[in-house]
Amino acid sequence: xxxxxxxxxxxxxxxxxxxxxxxxxxxxxxxxxxxxxxxxxxxxxxxxxxxxxxxxxxxxxxxxxxxxxxxxxxxxxxxxxxxxxxxxxxxxxxxxxxxxxxxxxxxxxxxxxxxxxxxxxxxxxxxxxxxxxxxxxxxxxxxxxxxxxxxxxxxxxxxxxxxxxxxxxxxxxxxxxxxxxxxxxxxxxxxxxxxxxxxxxxxxxxxxxxxxxxxxxxxxxxxxxxxxxxxxxxxxxxxxxxxxxxxxxxxxxxxxxxxxxxxxxxxxxxxxxxxxxxxxxxxxxxxxxxxxxxxxxxxxxxxxxxxxxxxxxxxxxxxxxxxxxxxxxxxxxxxxxxxxxxxxxxxxxxxxxxxxxxxxxxxxxxxxxxxxxxxxxxxxxxxxxxxxxxxxxxxxxxxxxxxxxxxxxxxxxxxxxxxxxxxxxxxxxxxxxxxxxxxxxxxxxxxxxxxxxxxxxxxxxxxxxxxxxxxxxxxxxxxxxxxxxxxxxxxxxx
Amino acid sequence: xxxxxxxxxxxxxxxxxxxxxxxxxxxxxxxxxxxxxxxxxxxxxxxxxxxxxxxxxxxxxxxxxxxxxxxxxxxxxxxxxxxxxxxxxxxxxxxxxxxxxxxxxxxxxxxxxxxxxxxxxxxxxxxxxxxxxxxxxxxxxxxxxxxxxxxxx
Numbered sequence: 144x145x146x147x148x149x150x151x152x153x154x155x156x157x158x159x160x161x162x163x164x165x166x167x168x169x170x171x172x173x174x175x176x177x178x179x180x181x182x183x184x185x186x187x188x189x190x191x192x193x194x195x196x197x198x199x200x201x202x203x204x205x206x207x208x209x210x211x212x213x214x215x216x217x218x219x220x221x222x223x224x225x226x227x228x229x230x231x232x233x234x235x236x237x238x239x240x241x242x243x244x245x246x247x248x249x250x251x252x253x254x255x256x257x258x259x260x261x262x263x264x265x266x267x268x269x270x271x272x273x274x275x276x277x278x279x280x281x282x283x284x285x286x287x288x289x290x291x292x293x294x295x296x297x298x299x300x301x302x303x304x305x306x307x308x309x310x311x312x313x314x315x316x317x318x319x320x321x322x323x324x325x326x327x328x329x330x331x332x333x334x335x336x337x338x339x340x341x342x343x344x345x346x347x348x349x350x351x352x353x354x355x356x357x358x359x360x361x362x363x364x365x366x367x368x369x370x371x372x373x374x375x376x377x378x379x380x381x382x383x384x385x386x387x388x389x390x391x392x393x394x395x396x397x398x399x400x401x402x403x404x405x406x407x408x409x410x411x412x413x414x415x416x417x418x419x420x421x422x423x424x425x426x427x428x429x430x431x432x433x434x435x436x437x438x439x440x441x442x443x444x445x446x447x448x449x450x451x452x453x454x455x456x457x458x459x460x461x462x463x464x465x466x467x468x469x470x471x472x473x474x475x476x477x478x479x480x481x482x483x484x485x486x487x488x489x490x491x492x493x494x495x496x497x498x499x500x501x502x503x504x505x506x507x508x509x510x511x512x513x514x515x516x517x518x519x520x521x522x523x524x525x526x527x528x529x530x531x532x533x534x535x536x537x538x539x540x541x542x543x544x545x546x547x548x549x550x551x552x553x554x555x556x557x558x559x560x561x562x563x564x565x566x567x568x569x570x571x572x573x574x575x576x577x578x579x580x581x582x583x584x585x586x587x588x589x590x591x592x593x594x595x596x597x598x599x600x601x602x603x604x605x606x607x608x609x610x611x612x613x614x615x616x617x618x619x620x621x622x623x624x625x626x627x628x629x630x631x632x633x634x635x636x637x
Numbered sequence: 638x639x640x641x642x643x644x645x646x647x648x649x650x651x652x653x654x655x656x657x658x659x660x661x662x663x664x665x666x667x668x669x670x671x672x673x674x675x676x677x678x679x680x681x682x683x684x685x686x687x688x689x690x691x692x693x694x695x696x697x698x699x700x701x702x703x704x705x706x707x708x709x710x711x712x713x714x715x716x717x718x719x720x721x722x723x724x725x726x727x728x729x730x731x732x733x734x735x736x737x738x739x740x741x742x743x744x745x746x747x748x749x750x751x752x753x754x755x756x757x758x759x760x761x762x763x764x765x766x767x768x769x770x771x772x773x774x775x776x777x778x779x780x781x782x783x784x785x786x787x788x789x790x
Contacts, residue, residue: 245770338750352749378758382749385756450733461710468711470783472774482674482788491713496721499712504726506709507702513693520736522746527739529747562728578750603751 147171148630151217151311151365158205158216165205165216168311169198169260172218176262176309179629184284185294185304187223188231189263194218201258214368215258220310222301223264224271225356226345227251234347235267235279235297238493239473248345249380250314250356250373257372262310266300269495270464271321271349273297274567277558278497285554286329287627288593292551295325301359302329308630312360312369316346318353319452320546320571323583326359327546327596330585332613332623333359334366337603338578339384341370342377350459351382353452353575362623363584363613367391370606386604394611397618400434402608404599405539407442410570416549419595422587423545426597426616430543433615440538444531445573447524449565452572454508454521460498461505467493500561525576532577536602541609543599545570546583550593574600582609585622594622640677641668670789697727 146154146163157163173191180186198218204210221227224234226244228251233239247255254261266284268276276284276299284299286292287307294303298315302325305313315322317335326333334357341356348354358369368391375388406427411420431437469475469489476488494502508517535542547567557564574581579602586597597616601609617623638646645664649655656664693702703723707714714722768781777784 242774245766245773381756384751447736447739450736453729454733454736465711469776470785471771473776475776477776479786481786485786486711487713490711494712496718499710499714499718500722500725502710502712503703503706503722504729506706507693507726507730510705510709517733519746520741522748523741523744524736524739526744526747527741529750561725562732565729576750 147175147308147311148626149311150361151214151219152368154217154311155213155215158202165202165218165260166195166198168216169194169218169262172262172310175307179307179309182285182290182629183287183303183307183309184282185266185300185307185309186220186263187233187235187266187279187281187300190230190261193230194260194262198260201260204258210258212257212372214372216260217258217311218260218262219254219312219314220262220265220301220304221251221254221314222267222298222316224267224316224347224349225250225314226347227261227264231264232347233264233280234271235269235281236493236495236498237280237474238467238490239347240280241474242472244345246345249342249377251345253373254314265298265304265310265313268297268299268321269498270347270460271297271316271318272460272497272501274320274324274564275554275557276300276325277554278495280495283554286551286593287629288330288551289591290629291553292593293328293554295328295547295551297321297325298359299325302326302331302333305329305331305359305361306627306630308626312358312365314356314369314373315359316354316356317575318349319456319575320568322357322359323571323581323596323598324547324567326583327585328551328594330594330622330625330627331359331361332363332366332582332584332617333357334363334370334582334606334609335574335580336370336374336606337384337580338575339382340389340580340604340606341374342380342383344377344379348463350456351463352459353456355575362617363582363610364395366582367394367610384604389606391607391610394607395614397615398434399430399612399615402435402541402612403539404430404435404437404612405535405542406437406439407445407535407542407544408439409442409445410544414548414566414569415545416589418550418589418591419545419548422595423543423597426586427543429619430612430616433619435612437543438539440535442531442535444528445569448528448573448576449569451521451524451528452568452576453504453565454517455525455576457501457505458509458518459505461502461509464494464498464502469493497561528573529577532573532579532602540605541599541601541612543597546596546598547571550589550591550595570598579603580606580609582613584613584616585625586616586620587622588625594625640672641665644668674788693727693730698723698730
């Protein structure tokens with residue numbers, strides 16, 4: 144029996160039923176990582192001994208009845224911009240190539256107290272800046288469906304690890320689509336929660352008003368379970384909203400009769416590949432068949448989402464990344480004789496080109512003389528985007544759209560043209576600007592066999608509606624059950 | 638008025654602390670050291686002011702502006718990187734120009750997704766992180782402190 148291809152909830156149940164033990168599953172996953180990650184490069188670090196020790200300990204806690212979480216004993220992995228105490232947290236950057244944080248992120252604590260087994264840390268675009276996981280200091284991640292292609296990004300390692308069955312589920316982070324787009328490219332499910340739904344304490348900051356941590360899993364039910372485990376107010380993050388953790392227990396009856404779903408026609412215009420358009424529109428038909436009411440509407444403001452996003456995200460990044468000075472932690476050029484040289488050389492040698500480009504763009508839009516024309520203007524457009532979503536949600540329960548305009552492209556194909564790369568974020572960034580939640584679930588395949596994702600966007604803190612619809616969709620379809628070849632061969636028989 | 642004089646005047650205005658006589662030169666010298674340390678130069682301020690009149694999306698990013706951005710960002714690019722950055726940033730800024738198609742005169746700037754009020758927690762005494770743990774990641778340390786090159790002769 145292969146246990147590594149089951150969902151997190153199935154494995155959690157099997158552990159409780161004593162059909163399998165946590166150390167057995169953990170060992171099997173570590174074997175998968177060993178045999179597959181050479182071609183996928185989803186992991187930056189693997190904590191083999193620690194994971195086995197943790198599995199033994201969690202198993203004994205489960206046996207004693209000390210842990211009730213349905214995810215207890217299930218092995219998973221964490222994006223490398225989320226702090227893990229005394230274990231490398233590199234952010235995919237040379238700047239943090241040796242950084243071992245003295246504390247855990249709140250989500251890491253929550254996972255561990257729920258009995259999660261942390262297999263390792265996952266590859267990502269440097270400082271989460273990118274959409275392909277090609278800018279990682281530790282080398283590009285490769286799509287399990289076709290290793291010549293990108294995983295998407297920035298949480299490319301997270302999506303690829305789940306897709307290649309090297310982790311049962313994973314945590315990612317989403318600033319402009321970084322959970323949803325790699326989920327679409329790798330054929331797995333993910334949730335970008337409402338801003339403030341999950342604590343950001345211990346998430347290395349990129350753009351603080353947009354960043355959120357969220358789950359990536361084999362189906363939406365796993366994602367929902369992980370999200371309820373990691374969510375809730377945290378006194379250490381003043382932007383985390385004071386409300387109870389999510390409860391999705393009433394979302395799995397498959398009944399979406401009467402649910403109103405809006406399709407913004409602007410999301411289906413020029414620039415959208417037929418390969419993506421077809422399965423996404425077919426998904427709308429599936430949901431209609433299940434009882435949802437589908438209606439088209441206009442939302443022209445989304446055309447302005449990308450410029451707004453890049454101004455604001457870069458502005459916040461230039462400020463957040465000023466902390467990397469080569470003094471307190473991280474990379475430092477040691478040959479400098481004065482302090483300014485330490486700053487300049489450490490930062491110039493520690494950051495990759497995409498990060499430098501964004502810091503400079505951010506410095507520009509915030510500089511005196513340009514602040515009003517760029518930064519302030521973008522804040523106002525952000526207000527317009529939010530208003531458009533508010534209006535849409537007064538008529539619809541959710542919005543249905545593609546996740547990305549294309550399927551996963553070849554490694555190197557877009558990396559020489561930053562603007563072209565940015566345009567790939569067209570369907571995802573407005574969600575972050577408005578602070579609202581969205582899910583990405585597999586909905587089909589392109590002509591070349593690469594997976595396509597469907598995005599459902601909801602109003603603030605209405606994740607339950609999204610989970611309900613995504614669950615009904617997955618109960619009706621089998622796209623999320625399809626496996627890349629790499630996960631079929633070399634599966635670990637028990 | 639020099640920046641140092643402005644800072645001293647500002648101090649007097651806001652706090653009523655007057656710095657005069659022998660102290661004045663002393664304080665100016667120290668302010669100079671601090672300004673040096675943070676890499677402030679009047680020349681860069683002037684460059685910024687001159688740049689203001691330029692519509693960058695039309696003229697593109699020139700050498701002076703890219704140098705200024707490097708300085709603001711505490712980065713030093715190679716000449717090849719500078720050329721690439723000029724070209725790419727110009728292209729991106731030209732794209733961003735499309736925001737001007739939108740009338741935002743009566744729109745409030747939105748810096749955060751939700752209207753937040755202060756989110757206070759109880760003021761409880763807790764252990765802070767161990768100094769040794771914090772220093773473990775420092776590239777260089779000495780006597781329980783972060784070590785940096787000599788900054789004041």
